[in-house]
Every structure is written in structure tokens, then in C-alpha cells.
Amino acid sequence: MKLSFNKFNILTAVFFTFLPFSEIFSLDVNLKGSVKDGEGKPIPGARLFIVENKFTARAGSDGSFEFQHLTPGPYTVVATAPNFQPKTERLELKDGDRNLDFILKPSLLEGNAINITAKSAASDFLSTPQPTTVLEGRQLERQKGQNIMSALENTPGTSTMTTGAGTAKPVIRGLTGQRVLVMTDGVRQEEQQFGDDHTVDLDTFNVDKMEIVRGPASVLYGSDALGGVINVIRTKAPTAKDGAPALGGTISSNSFSNNKQDAGAISLFGYNKDSNIGYRVETDTRKAGRITTPNGRLPNTGFKERNVNASIGTDGSWGNFYVDSFQRYQEQDLYDNPNESPGSTAYQTVLHQKTHAHAFFILPLVNVELDAAYQRNNRREIEDKNKLLPIKDTLLDPTVDTYTKLASVYQVTKYDYKQGLNLSLDTTTADAKVHHKEWKGLKGTLGVSGMQQKSNTIGTEPLIPGYSLNNIGFFLFEEWKIGDFSFSAGARSDKRSMDVKANSDLGTAQQTRNFSASTGTLGSVWRFAKDFSLALNAGKGFRAPTPFELFADGVHEGSGRFEIGKAGLRPETSLNYDASLRFANDRFQAELSVFRNKIDNYIYSVSAGSFDPDSGLPVYRYRQDAATLQGGEFSFQAQASSWLIVTGGIDILRATIQKNIPPEAFLNPGGTDISSIYTDQKNKYLPRMTPNRGRLGLRFTRNKLFWINNPYFSVNGTFVQAQYKVDKLETPTHGYNLYDLGFGGEIPGLTNGNDSATFDVAVLNVFDKAYVSNLSRYKDYALNPGMNITFKMTIPFTLISN
Numbered sequence: 001m002k003l004s005f006n007k008f009n010i011l012t013a014v015f016f017t018f019l020p021f022s023e024i025f026s027l028d029v030n031l032k033g034s035v036k037d038g039e040g041k042p043i044p045g046a047r048l049f050i051v052e053n054k055f056t057a058r059a060g061s062d063g064s065f066e067f068q069h070l071t072p073g074p075y076t077v078v079a080t081a082p083n084f085q086p087k088t089e090r091l092e093l094k095d096g097d098r099n100l101d102f103i104l105k106p107s108l109l110e111g112n113a114i115n116i117t118a119k120s121a122a123s124d125f126l127s128t129p130q131p132t133t134v135l136e137g138r139q140l141e142r143q144k145g146q147n148i149m150s151a152l153e154n155t156p157g158t159s160t161m162t163t164g165a166g167t168a169k170p171v172i173r174g175l176t177g178q179r180v181l182v183m184t185d186g187v188r189q190e191e192q193q194f195g196d197d198h199t200v201d202l203d204t205f206n207v208d209k210m211e212i213v214r215g216p217a218s219v220l221y222g223s224d225a226l227g228g229v230i231n232v233i234r235t236k237a238p239t240a241k242d243g244a245p246a247l248g249g250t251i252s253s254n255s256f257s258n259n260k261q262d263a264g265a266i267s268l269f270g271y272n273k274d275s276n277i278g279y280r281v282e283t284d285t286r287k288a289g290r291i292t293t294p295n296g297r298l299p300n301t302g303f304k305e306r307n308v309n310a311s312i313g314t315d316g317s318w319g320n321f322y323v324d325s326f327q328r329y330q331e332q333d334l335y336d337n338p339n340e341s342p343g344s345t346a347y348q349t350v351l352h353q354k355t356h357a358h359a360f361f362i363l364p365l366v367n368v369e370l371d372a373a374y375q376r377n378n379r380r381e382i383e384d385k386n387k388l389l390p391i392k393d394t395l396l397d398p399t400v401d402t403y404t405k406l407a408s409v410y411q412v413t414k415y416d417y418k419q420g421l422n423l424s425l426d427t428t429t430a431d432a433k434v435h436h437k438e439w440k441g442l443k444g445t446l447g448v449s450g451m452q453q454k455s456n457t458i459g460t461e462p463l464i465p466g467y468s469l470n471n472i473g474f475f476l477f478e479e480w481k482i483g484d485f486s487f488s489a490g491a492r493s494d495k496r497s498m499d500v501k502a503n504s505d506l507g508t509a510q511q512t513r514n515f516s517a518s519t520g521t522l523g524s525v526w527r528f529a530k531d532f533s534l535a536l537n538a539g540k541g542f543r544a545p546t547p548f549e550l551f552a553d554g555v556h557e558g559s560g561r562f563e564i565g566k567a568g569l570r571p572e573t574s575l576n577y578d579a580s581l582r583f584a585n586d587r588f589q590a591e592l593s594v595f596r597n598k599i600d601n602y603i604y605s606v607s608a609g610s611f612d613p614d615s616g617l618p619v620y621r622y623r624q625d626a627a628t629l630q631g632g633e634f635s636f637q638a639q640a641s642s643w644l645i646v647t648g649g650i651d652i653l654r655a656t657i658q659k660n661i662p663p664e665a666f667l668n669p670g671g672t673d674i675s676s677i678y679t680d681q682k683n684k685y686l687p688r689m690t691p692n693r694g695r696l697g698l699r700f701t702r703n704k705l706f707w708i709n710n711p712y713f714s715v716n717g718t719f720v721q722a723q724y725k726v727d728k729l730e731t732p733t734h735g736y737n738l739y740d741l742g743f744g745g746e747i748p749g750l751t752n753g754n755d756s757a758t759f760d761v762a763v764l765n766v767f768d769k770a771y772v773s774n775l776s777r778y779k780d781y782a783l784n785p786g787m788n789i790t791f792k793m794t795i796p797f798t799l800i801s802n
Contacts, residue, residue, distance in 0.1 A: 052073070074090065125584050131156070180224075184354070212229075245271070245800060259289050265282060276316065292786055321357075345384050350379050356371065428452045443479055446475075447475050531583055545571065600626050628656050717738070764787065
């Protein structure tokens with residue numbers, strides 16, 4: 001904890017060091033303009049974004065905007081507004097003020113937004129080298145579910161691995177867990193993602209935007225980004241250019257009928273002109289009961305959570321600075337296989353705290369971006385809700401005296417936090433990036449990132465030993481634009497050291513493990529026509545083995561397994577190639593992507609075909625082989641008329657493994673079952689892979705219906721193929737079709753000036769289809785949820801105007 005405070009003090013010192021110099025170098029050059037539609041009417045509330053310095057602004061009621069105190073140089077300005085096609089303008093600012101007017105075309109298409117995750121500088125749909133999806137605004141509101149990652153279900157190449165309704169982790173092109181890096185505002189989440197049941201510890205309400213990058217991003221973000229990156233942009237304190245009131249807020253609620261879930265949130269935010277400081281606070285709670293399937297309710301599948309968020313920030317011609325902090329607590333019941341653990345009431349609790357300080361300084365030749373974060377994750381997995389279960393034999397033994405029994409009850413109650421699995425993980429990260437400004441079409445970023453972790457094993461079931469970890473990485477990423485072409489290249493070097501504590505229960509000796517890797521990427525985008533682009537990308541990725549994969553040896557309640565690690569695991573390395581053909585205008589948007597991702601030393605666990613005699617759980621062991629994942633995605637959205645939008649897509653994935661004969665077989669040839677090795681070698685499929693699927697949706701909309709503004713009615717279908725290409729002893733799943741209905745819009749009169757009140761009603765799995773998802777942890781013994789009626793509403797309000 002002391003180290004994290006020191007890093008925050010360093011960031012604050014750097015902030016006050018750069019601030020006066022940045023003010024000196026800033027020149028009084030202003031960029032003014034307006035945003036209007038084709039008929040010359042202003043578009044109030046339109047968002048303006050300057051790519052080079054990440055300035056944002058909102059158009060006023062007359063459509064006007066202004067950026068003040070800019071330094072001379074080339075700039076890229078993007079204007080966006082709901083129901084209009086985004087527009088990008090490039091211009092050169094010199095010594096005098098400049099005027100820039102935007103005329104936006106009407107368009108009901110969504111997702112053609114600016115992203116900041118795929119490369120070091122912001123980019124749009126047609127110019128990013130890697131396939132990227134952006135969810136924001138009403139599209140994000142419609143797709144958000146009982147957890148934030150459920151919004152990914154209808155996006156190309158992505159899905160979720162679920163444990164009940166409260167737990168979901170992202171899957172990108174068949175990869176999940178430690179191979180998909182989840183970040184908030186560009187800072188990695190560290191939340192012990194080694195288990196299938198471990199969810200992403202983020203609040204569903206407090207999210208502005210989600211950016212999904214498909215394909216390796218190890219050059220920019222280091223280890224764990226083999227499959228892709230999901231960057232969650234959280235809602236933070238407003239600043240001068242957001243047009244926020246002195247005091248305003250929102251009230252939000254949502255309900256889900258299937259598991260009788262209810263959730264509510266309230267936020268307060270504002271901006272003070274005199275101090276140039278914005279603030280925001282929010283709290284919410286969520287509670288759910290048992291899941292209902294077409295075959296009845298599943299016992300022990302409820303959950304509850306609480307979230308608290310706070311942020312404060314300021315900005316100016318020098319850049320911006322903010323501090324964002326949140327805490328999330330979730331308690332999730334775990335439905336174990338009734339054939340293995342009948343009547344089990346296992347559950348897990350997770351407490352995640354994260355504080356992030358960010359500063360962005362605008363200087364004459366470069367921009368400097370600094371991030372420092374501290375986060376703590378505490379995970380508990382308990383065998384039974386009855387705290388007295390560990391002393392059951394003592395309490396039922398008639399030969400034990402009453403005093404001894406009472407003393408045992410006292411000890412168990414007082415030290416109940418030691419029952420089961422109890423792991424704490426403290427992580428401190430610090431990142432510094434220097435973005436040099438464009439020079440003859442060349443711009444890029446030089447960066448350094450550091451991470452320090454400390455993990456402690458507290459409970460009676462250690463599972464993994466305690467450890468400390470240090471990671472340092474250096475990277476360079478450059479982009480060169482020449483005519484209709486843009487080329488990008490990057491390189492990174494990482495070094496990681498892990499000091500493992502001795503643990504007699506696990507048979508682990510004190511030791512140090514060192515890992516290092518060099519990664520790189522090459523990409524190009526060819527804008528061969530106004531609305532077309534062709535993107536090619538090649539990237540090398542890297543992932544160090546986790547302490548869980550190396551040293552696990554025990555019961556993992558969350559996954560319902562007895563898991564055994566392998567101390568000799570080597571880092572995974574991948575080589576990925578992908579190509580994307582894109583088209584985008586105001587009426588039609590489409591992308592066709594193909595990829596091939598070859599991963600050496602792929603780490604995965606397979607069933608040992610036996611059961612642990614004490615717990616009765618199946619034994620799984622970790623191993624390494626060479627994996628190949630290849631396939632593609634096609635997605636489109638078309639505005640067929642002024643009131644109809646058609647969306648759809650297809651995802652195809654084929655994942656195979658080239659297995660090696662385990663070295664243990666050669667150490668004991670007499671005790672080796674040759675037939676089992678032969679059977680294992682014949683099986684060429686990776687476990688838990690995403691089935692092929694198709695999507696088709698219709699959204700009907702108009703400007704007004706009765707008293708509702710911008711209403712919509714939607715019909716969506718998801719068509720999933722059977723998944724018979726599974727690992728040995730893994731359960732195959734049948735194909736299925738699901739259909740959803742939706743209705744929603746804006747409520748007039750309820751507004752805070754920029755945002756209107758909204759509501760969304762949906763019926764998921766309309767026909768109460770009985771099906772099993774291949775990505776459900778319960779797939780071996782339970783159906784997925786049946787029909788689910790949802791209702792979501794958000795009401796903004798203003799208490800004190802500016």
C-alpha cells in the first residue's frame with residue numbers, strides 16, 4: 001500500500017511540474033465552428049473530439065462549439081451525434097483562429113464511432129488496423145444485461161462464458177480468461193481471472209463506452225492480450241467542455257423476470273466554473289434469486305452486489321487530470337453438479353477496489369500521458385453456507401464435552417474468514433506514454449509500463465502459494481500516413497519476475513521464476529475508395545503462465561474441480577494474421593474479417609479421467625501443446641428505409657490442438673496406458689470453444705410515436721450451430737435458435753439539458769427455448785435460462801444550473 005501511495009505522489013509531482021510549462025508553451029489559437037444538419041438546423045448536444053490531444057466538447061443549443069488555446073499544427077476533428085453519420089475533418093492550425101463547420105448526414109446506423117484502444121492514437125471504423133467494435137449510447141443501453149460483459153453477446157467475434165446470471169467473462173475468437181485483457185480507461189483490471197467462474201468486476205451502470213479489439217494487442221498492453229482487448233470507458237466527472245450543470249444526476253433501475261432480479265442506481269455530478277473542477281459520485285445495488293429454466297428452477301444460483309463510484313477532474317488548454325475510484329462487492333451462489341455434490345450450497349464472494357489517477361499534458365512537440373492505479377481483489381470460495389460444517393463431526397460426537405463444542409463454535413465463528421479459499425491480490429500499475437505530434441505523416445508513441453503484485457493465501461484451502469510479481473515493459477508504436485495508405489508498426493519488450501513463497505500444504509518450495517518476451521506488430525490500411533478500406537495486420541503476442549497454472553493443487557469450488565498445475569510451464573507465444581475489408585457510409589456499414597492465430601505452448605487443463613477421493617470432484621491437470629485458431633466474422637447493418645434498420649452477421653471458428661506425448665509417459669513406461677495416450681492423440685479439439693453462429697435483427701424506428709421520442713421496436717434472432725468438436729470427456733452441445741423482442745425510446749420533458757430519460761423493455765428467449773450453451777459452466781448438468789422479461793429506465797435531472 002505504501003508503494004502505491006508513493007506512485008500517486010510521483011504522479012501528482014509530475015502533474016504540477018508539467019502544468020506551468022504547458023501553459024507557457026500554449027498559444028492563443030482557437031478553433032470555432034458549428035454542427036448542423038443538411039437543412040441548416042443546429043444539432044444541439046453533438047460531440048466534438050480532437051484526436052491528437054483528446055479534447056472533447058459539446059455543441060450548444062445553437063450547434064456552436066469552441067476549442068480554445070490550441071497550439072499550431074495538424075489536427076483531426078470528429079463530430080458525432082445520435083441519428084447522424086459521424087464526420088471527420090483534417091485541418092492545419094497556424095497563427096490565427098480558425099472556423100470549422102460540420103454538416104452531418106442523417107443516419108440510423110450505430111457503432112461507427114471513434115476508438116482509442118486499437119492503436120496509440122484514436123481512429124475510426126475505416127482507419128483502424130485491427131477489427132474493432134465500439135458500443136456506446138443507446139446501443140450500449142439496449143445490450144447491457146445483468147452484468148456488463150453480457151453486452152458483448154451480439155457483437156462480431158465475441159461471446160461470454162457464464163456461471164449463472166451474475167458471472168460472465170468475455171470470449172474473443174475462442175480465447176478467454178487470461179488471454180483477453182480487460183481494462184478500464186486504458187488501465188488493466190487485475191482480478192484473478194484463472195477460473196471459468198471468475199467474472200469481470202465492473203459495475204454495469206457506470207459505463208459510457210466499450211471498445212472491443214479482436215486479435216493480439218501485446219505490443220501496446222503487454223501480457224494477456226493474446227485474444228484481444230476490451231476497454232471499458234467509465235462514466236467520470238464532467239469537465240468544462242461537457243456542458244454539465246453545477247449539480248445534476250441520474251436515477252436508473254432495471255429488472256429481470258427470470259431470476260426476479262432488481263437493481264437501482266443513483267448518481268450526482270456537477271461542474272464548478274470558478275474552480276474548474278468537476279465531480280461525480282454514484283452508488284447502486286443489485287439482487288437476484290434462482291435461475292428459471294424450461295425444466296424448472298436451479299437451486300443455489302442467486303447473487304447480490306453493491307457498487308460505489310467517485311471521480312473528480314479538471315481540464316484546460318494544458319490537458320486534463322482526473323482521479324477515478326470504485327469499489328464492487330459481489331456474492332454469487334455456485335450450483336455444483338448434483339451428481340457429484342448433491343445439495344451443495346457453495347458460494348463465492350469478491351471484493352474489488354480500484355483507484356486510478358490520469359494526467360494528459362499538451363506540449364509543443366509531444367503530448368505526455370501518465371496513469372497510475374492501485375487495486376485490491378479479495379476472492380473467497382466457500383464449500384457451504386453453513387459456517388459450522390468444518391466442525392460437524394465434533395458437534396455430532398457424543399463423546400465430546402459441551403465446553404469443547406462451544407469452544408469449537410467460537411473458533412469457527414471468529415475465524416470464519418479462514419474457511420475455504422481466501423486469496424488477496426494487491427496490484428500497483430504505472431504507465432507513461434509520450435505521443436509525438438505528426439511530422440510529415442508520421443506520428444507515434446513511446447511508452448513504459450510497470451506492474452507490481454502481491455498475493456496472499458489466507459484460507460484453509462490454499463490452492464495456490466503466495467507470491468510477489470514485478471513486470472516492466474517498454475514499447476514503441478509508429479504510424480505513417482501517405483496518400484490513401486497508412487502503415488503501422490510496433491515493438492515491445494517485457495520482463496517479468498515472480499517470487500513464490502514456500503507452502504508445505506502444496507509441496508511448493510520457495511523459488512523465483514523469470515519470464516521475458518519480445519513482441520511486435522505490422523499493419524496497413526488502404527483507403528482505396530471514399531467508403532472502402534482494406535486492413536492487413538500481423539502481430540506476435542505473449543502471455544506468461546499464471547501462478548495458478550503453475551502451482552495449483554487442490555479443490556477449486558468455483559469451477560467444481562480438483563485442479564493440479566504444472567511447475568514447468570513455459571510462456572505462450574502467438575503469431576496472428578488477420579485481414580479486414582470494410583465499407584461505411586450513411587446507409588450501409590459492413591466488415592468481413594478473416595484470421596489465423598497460431599499459439600505455441602498453449603496452456604489448458606484437461607480431465608484426468610479420475611476423481612479426488614476426499615472432495616469427490618473430478619481431477620483436471622494443466623498441460624501445454626500447440627494450438628491453432630482460425631476463422632472469420634462478417635457483420636453488417638443497413639438502413640433499408642427511414643424507419644427500418646437491418647443488422648446481422650456470421651461468426652466462424654475452428655480451433656485445433658497438436659498434442660505432444662506427456663514427458664511423464666517416458667519416465668514410467670511400464671505404468672503407462674498406451675491406449676489412453678493413443679485416444680488422447682486422436683482428439684484434436686480445444687475445450688470450451690465458441691460454436692459457429694449467425695445473427696439477424698430488425699429495428700423499426702421513427703422520430704415520434706404518441707408521446708415517445710425516437711421509439712424503436714426490434715426483433716432479433718441468434719442461430720447457434722451444434723458443437724461436437726470438443727475435447728475428450730467434454731460434453732458436446734446441440735444447436736439452437738433464440739429470438740428476442742425489444743421496445744423503447746425517450747421520455748419527453750425529463751432531461752438535464754443534454755440527455756433525455758430513456759426506457760427499454762425486452763423479452764429474451766421469447767419461446768422459452770430449452771438449450772445448453774457450450775460456454776456455460778453448468779452445461780454438463782443444467783439448461784440455460786428460459787424466457788426473461790427485462791425493463792430498464794434512466795432518468796436524468798438538474799438541481800442547480802450553471
